[in-house]
Amino acid sequence: ESKNKEPTKKTSDGGAGCSGEGADGTKDLSEETKDRKNEEPTHEGSEGGAGCSAEGAGITKDLSEENKDTEGLSVELRTALAKLAVEQIPAVSSREQPSIRKVKTSDLPPLEHLFAEGLFFTLTDIVLFPCLHYFFVSLGDRQEQILKALPLLSCWYQRVQEVPGVKKAIVRCDIQLLNLPATVPSSGMLFPISVENKDKKMETMDHYFRGGPRPTMTKLEENGISARFIPHPCSSSQDWSILPVAANPIEGMLSPERALRKQQQLDNIISIVTKLAKPGDTIVDFCSGGGHLGIVLAHTLSSCQVILVENKEESLERAKDRCDSLGLQNIWFLQANLDYFTGSFEIGVALHACGVATDMVIDHCIMAQAAFVVCPCCYGFMQNTVKYTFPRSQRFKSVLSYKEHMVLCRFADQTAVQLPAERRLIGKNCMGLVDLDRALEAEDHGYTVYVTSMEPDSCSPKNNLIVGTREQLNAST
Numbered sequence: 001e002s003k004n005k006e007p008t009k010k011t012s013d014g015g016a017g018c019s020g021e022g023a024d025g026t027k028d029l030s031e032e033t034k035d036r037k038n039e040e041p042t043h044e045g046s047e048g049g050a051g052c053s054a055e056g057a058g059i060t061k062d063l064s065e066e067n068k069d070t071e072g073l074s075v076e077l078r079t080a081l082a083k084l085a086v087e088q089i090p091a092v093s094s095r096e097q098p099s100i101r102k103v104k105t106s107d108l109p110p111l112e113h114l115f116a117e118g119l120f121f122t123l124t125d126i127v128l129f130p131c132l133h134y135f136f137v138s139l140g141d142r143q144e145q146i147l148k149a150l151p152l153l154s155c156w157y158q159r160v161q162e163v164p165g166v167k168k169a170i171v172r173c174d175i176q177l178l179n180l181p182a183t184v185p186s187s188g189m190l191f192p193i194s195v196e197n198k199d200k201k202m203e204t205m206d207h208y209f210r211g212g213p214r215p216t217m218t219k220l221e222e223n224g225i226s227a228r229f230i231p232h233p234c235s236s237s238q239d240w241s242i243l244p245v246a247a248n249p250i251e252g253m254l255s256p257e258r259a260l261r262k263q264q265q266l267d268n269i270i271s272i273v274t275k276l277a278k279p280g281d282t283i284v285d286f287c288s289g290g291g292h293l294g295i296v297l298a299h300t301l302s303s304c305q306v307i308l309v310e311n312k313e314e315s316l317e318r319a320k321d322r323c324d325s326l327g328l329q330n331i332w333f334l335q336a337n338l339d340y341f342t343g344s345f346e347i348g349v350a351l352h353a354c355g356v357a358t359d360m361v362i363d364h365c366i367m368a369q370a371a372f373v374v375c376p377c378c379y380g381f382m383q384n385t386v387k388y389t390f391p392r393s394q395r396f397k398s399v400l401s402y403k404e405h406m407v408l409c410r411f412a413d414q415t416a417v418q419l420p421a422e423r424r425l426i427g428k429n430c431m432g433l434v435d436l437d438r439a440l441e442a443e444d445h446g447y448t449v450y451v452t453s454m455e456p457d458s459c460s461p462k463n464n465l466i467v468g469t470r471e472q473l474n475a476s477t
Contacts, residue, residue: 114418216408219400220399225395227431227433229452230450232465238263238270243299246325284309284341284345285349287338288316289351293349297349298330316333341364348364354381355379359438363388374465376438380413382409411426414430417458
């Protein structure tokens, strides 16, 4: 039917408007059909009428036109379905070769799940909490019996309530918390554990993590390699009370607790960079985020130029607003992956560069012959890529395989404050070994490198700093 035609057309004066089968009726309907393309969008018709039983020639013509439109739509539908069928064919994968990318799960230690997705409280826990709460409520009299078979779920339910702010939100949502029964496994559990399995479990729970990093760490020690840390070389801290409010991390949308820890992290890096920087130097803050580090550096070292490199537009916009309020004229912004930065500079910094990003930052600094102060993060995300393979240094490569290095990386991520002290200590040693490998790689390129810890340790579970300079090379030339 025509696009301008009213979907419902009625005839005048009550009665069945389309029941006539005579020639006159056919003629009238034919003339009406010819005029339909020019009809107004709204037409008034008769009061009654069936309107759908006509068998005249005009109606036949209309039906023919509608059939043609339907056929056209069918062709479009068939074309769309054909495209879908083609798109279902899997494209050629651009991922790394399995020999480079894959590590068997059985060769890696189990993850510690304190919350839904691991060691940290995330949005997933917020989403799951009310759902599981009402599931527990629905159990009624069977609650105690069923929860005996779900001890980890019960522990999670109690643990989420201890997160700051959760109980306040629960009260506002009118949720009545449940007093769940003790979750200690009993002999009446639906899934009893055999004595043999208990023995195996106890065997793997010693603080050395049997089958985990101990064999790798022992292998390194036998070859004279162990984690080495030097005391932080600069004990002075920034006086945040004299800085403008816009330079304070709390202006970067952080809670007071996080802002305090961020200040402590910045103190450790700024004190080192201040000693390294000279007037006229260019300092690049890689993976800058909202600019917590770069903004304070630009304000403190007004004779230096600071460049923030970040791939998230929203973060850079937030940083630029803070810089505008401070009136800083020595800071620049580049929205890009750090791979795309090719400028020259004297000092490169990065706070909590995730996974391989730390190695990319150090590599950029080596190519620019610049000093670097880098705080690594997310060791568990490290893996071989097209550009970077692990271990990094020749010394580590001569001792460890890629798989053994990945075991170190996995345990280096287990330093969260919720974990037992023994496990955190082993995690810290694994962090030190992974960063020592990075330091030795830089030393192979003529750098003087040391690994230190940020102070206090509580400022971050990932509190290592890798500092590299070319002073020794420059002195020799």
